[in-house]
Amino acid sequence: MWTGIRSVRAETWELINRALLATARDDEIEAGSKVRIDTTVTETHILEPSDSQVLYDGVRVLSWLLARGRKKLGPDAFPSTTTAGRRSGRSGRFPRRG
Numbered sequence: 001m002w003t004g005i006r007s008v009r010a011e012t013w014e015l016i017n018r019a020l021l022a023t024a025r026d027d028e029i030e031a032g033s034k035v036r037i038d039t040t041v042t043e044t045h046i047l048e049p050s051d052s053q054v055l056y057d058g059v060r061v062l063s064w065l066l067a068r069g070r071k072k073l074g075p076d077a078f079p080s081t082t083t084a085g086r087r088s089g090r091s092g093r094f095p096r097r098g
Contacts, residue, residue, distance in 0.1 A: 028072075066078050
């Protein structure tokens with residue numbers, strides 16, 4: 001597979017990338033303002049992330065995605081469970097067990 005990818009000319013990759021970006025812009029998926037490039041993996045001494053870092057990153061990304069979805073689809077697209085709990089009077093209570 002690597003030899004197949006290497007045989008594609010730079011001009012061809014440029015045309016492919018421009019076509020993908022044009023489609024993504026039309027579908028409002030990507031603005032094309034940032035560039036991310038995959039590179040060859042090299043060994044290095046990097047600390048593994050802690051559980052709290054992974055959790056924080058997950059919450060941050062999900063919050064960003066929900067905000068983006070609300071912006072596109074309206075504020076009622078993803079109702080806040082906190083707000084719904086306050087409205088029903090369940091805020092801060094745990095469900096009762098059997």
